[in-house]
Amino acid sequence: MIEIDGLKKSFGSKHVLRGVNLHIARGESLVVIGGSGTGKSVLLKCILGLVRPDTGTIAVNGAPVAETREAFLSRFGMLFQGAALFDSLSVWQNVAFRLLRGPERRTKEEARKTAVEKLARVGLGPEVADLFPAELSGGMQKRVGLARAIATDPTVIFFDEPTTGLDPIMAGVINDLINSVVREMGATAITITHDMSSVRAIADKVAMLHDGKIRWHGPIDEMDTTDDPYVSQFIHGRAEGPIAAIR
Amino acid sequence: MIASALATLGRGTLGGLAGTGRVALYAGAVLGHLLRPPFYRREFFVALMQIGWLSLPVVGLTALFTGAALALQIYAGGARFSAESVVPSIVAIGMVRELGPVLGGLMVAARVASSIAAEIGTMKVTEQIDALVTLSTNPLKYLAVPRVLAATLSVPLLVAVGDVIGVMGGWLVGTERLGFNSATYLRNTWEYLELWDVGSGIVKGAAFGFIVALMGCYYGMNSGRGAQGVGRATKSAVVAASVLILAANYLLTEVFFSA
Numbered sequence: 001m002i003e004i005d006g007l008k009k010s011f012g013s014k015h016v017l018r019g020v021n022l023h024i025a026r027g028e029s030l031v032v033i034g035g036s037g038t039g040k041s042v043l044l045k046c047i048l049g050l051v052r053p054d055t056g057t058i059a060v061n062g063a064p065v066a067e068t069r070e071a072f073l074s075r076f077g078m079l080f081q082g083a084a085l086f087d088s089l090s091v092w093q094n095v096a097f098r099l100l101r102g103p104e105r106r107t108k109e110e111a112r113k114t115a116v117e118k119l120a121r122v123g124l125g126p127e128v129a130d131l132f133p134a135e136l137s138g139g140m141q142k143r144v145g146l147a148r149a150i151a152t153d154p155t156v157i158f159f160d161e162p163t164t165g166l167d168p169i170m171a172g173v174i175n176d177l178i179n180s181v182v183r184e185m186g187a188t189a190i191t192i193t194h195d196m197s198s199v200r201a202i203a204d205k206v207a208m209l210h211d212g213k214i215r216w217h218g219p220i221d222e223m224d225t226t227d228d229p230y231v232s233q234f235i236h237g238r239a240e241g242p243i244a245a246i247r
Numbered sequence: 248m249i250a251s252a253l254a255t256l257g258r259g260t261l262g263g264l265a266g267t268g269r270v271a272l273y274a275g276a277v278l279g280h281l282l283r284p285p286f287y288r289r290e291f292f293v294a295l296m297q298i299g300w301l302s303l304p305v306v307g308l309t310a311l312f313t314g315a316a317l318a319l320q321i322y323a324g325g326a327r328f329s330a331e332s333v334v335p336s337i338v339a340i341g342m343v344r345e346l347g348p349v350l351g352g353l354m355v356a357a358r359v360a361s362s363i364a365a366e367i368g369t370m371k372v373t374e375q376i377d378a379l380v381t382l383s384t385n386p387l388k389y390l391a392v393p394r395v396l397a398a399t400l401s402v403p404l405l406v407a408v409g410d411v412i413g414v415m416g417g418w419l420v421g422t423e424r425l426g427f428n429s430a431t432y433l434r435n436t437w438e439y440l441e442l443w444d445v446g447s448g449i450v451k452g453a454a455f456g457f458i459v460a461l462m463g464c465y466y467g468m469n470s471g472r473g474a475q476g477v478g479r480a481t482k483s484a485v486v487a488a489s490v491l492i493l494a495a496n497y498l499l500t501e502v503f504f505s506a
Contacts, residue, residue: 050377050380073380074383077381078381082374
C-alpha cells in the first residue's frame with residue numbers, strides 16, 4: 001500500500017531523516033514511535049508532500065505519491081496534533097469542509113446531515129454542530145478533528161500525536177475511537193505518538209524512529225519482548241540507556 | 248573594514264532583491280489563480296464585508312478630519328496672497344487625487360494587512376494551512392485569492408466614499424468656521440473638479456487594495472513559528488504595505504499627471 005524507500009531530509013546542517021525504509025500493508029495500523037525531534041512529523045509531512053524529501057521514494061499502490069498527490073489526498077484523512085480546526089467555520093462546516101467544496105461537493109443539507117452523522121460516530125451530539133471550535137474543550141476538538149478526518153470515508157488516515165494534551169481518560173476515549181473507526185472502515189493508518197497507551201490501543205505494527213532511521217519495526221506483540229535496547233528504553237521510559245535523555 | 252561594509256551592503260541588496268522576487272512570484276501566482284476555478288464565493292463575500300464594509304468608519308473619519316484640516320491650512324496659506332477663494336477647489340482636488348486614496352490606503356493597510364497577516368499566520372502555526380492541503384484545498388486559492396480580489400474591488404469604493412466625506416469635511420469647516428457661503432463653496436468644488444481627478448484616485452485605490460491584501464497574505468503565509476513569528480509577520484505586512492502604497496502612489500501620479 002505505502003512504500004517508503006531511502007527517504008532522506010535535511011534542514012541546513014541538521015539531518016532529520018537519514019534513509020528511512022518502511023512498508024505499510026493495506027488495512028494495517030502502523031504506529032511510529034520515537035523521541036521528540038527525531039523526525040516523526042517530518043516523515044508524515046514528506047508522505048503528504050508538505051515537505052519535499054532530499055532523496056528517496058514514496059509510493060502508494062506502486063505509484064510515486066509526488067505524481068498522484070491529488071488522487072492520494074482525495075481518499076485521505078488526517079487528525080492533527082492540535083486538531084487544526086478552522087476557527088472561522090462552525091463545527092459542522094469543519095467536518096463537512098470537503099463536502100461543501102471541490103469534486104465531492106454536495107448540497108448544504110446533505111453535507112450537514114453527513115457531518116452530524118460523523119459527529120455522532122465520534123460521540124458528539126447534534127447540539128455541537130453549530131458551535132465554533134473556540135467553544136469546545138481540547139478533547140471535543142480532537143473528536144471533531146477525527147470526524148473531519150473520516151468525513152469522506154478515506155482509505156488512508158494519519159494521526160499526529162492524537163492524545164497529546166488530553167487527560168488519561170479522554171486519551172483513552174480517543175484511542176478507542178481511533179481503533180474502532182480504523183477497523184470499521186478497513187483503512188490504512190499511520191499514527192505518530194510517544195504515548196505508549198496509544199501504541200498499545202491502536203497499533204498492529206510499531207516502527208521506532210531514532211537518529212533519522214527506522215531502528216526497529218515489528219508487530220505490537222513483539223514490542224515488549226524485543227531485546228533492542230533503544231526500544232526497551234523508550235517503551236519503559238528509562239532515563240538510562242543508549243538514547244541520550246538530553247538531546 | 249571597507250570590505251566588510253561592502254559585504255554587508257551586498258548581502259542586504261541580494262536579500263532585498265530575493266525578497267522582491269518572491270513577492271513578485273507570489274503576486275503572479277495569485278493573479279494566475281484569479282480566473283481559474285474553483286472559486287470560493289463564500290470566502291470572497293466574507294472578505295468583502297471585512298475589508299470593505301467594516302473599514303468604512305475608519306476611512307470615513309480619516310477623510311472627514313483630513314478634509315477639515317486641509318480647508319483650514321489652505322485658507323491660512325491662501326490668505327498670504329489673498330487667494331482664500333481657492334479653498335473649495337484645492338480641498339476637492341487634494342482629496343480626490345492624493346489624500347483620499349493615500350490616507351484611505353494607509354488606514355486600510357493598518358487595519359486589514361495586519362488582520363490578514365495575523366489570521367493567516369496563526370492558521371499556519373496551528374497547522375490549519377497544512378489541514379487545508381490534506382483536504383485537497385489549495386491554500387493560496389482559498390485564502391489569498393478571495394482576499395486580494397475583495398480588497399482590489401472594495402478599496403476603490405472606500406476611496407470614493409472617503410472623497411465625498413473629505414470634501415464635506417472641508418465644506419463644514421469652510422461654511423461654519425471660515426465664513427464661506429454654502430452654495431458658492433459647493434459650486435466652486437464642482438466647477439474645478441474633473442472626472443479624471445476622481446478616476447485617478449479610484450484607480451489608485453484599486454492598486455492600494457491589491458497591495459494591502461497581497462502583503463497581508465504573503466507575510467501571513469510566510470510567518471515564523473509561535474507568537475513572535477506571527478507578530479513579526481503582522482508588523483512586516485503593515486510596513487511593507489504602507490511603503491509600497493507610498494511608492495506606488497508616486498509612480499501612478501507620475502504616470503497619470505506628468506506633463
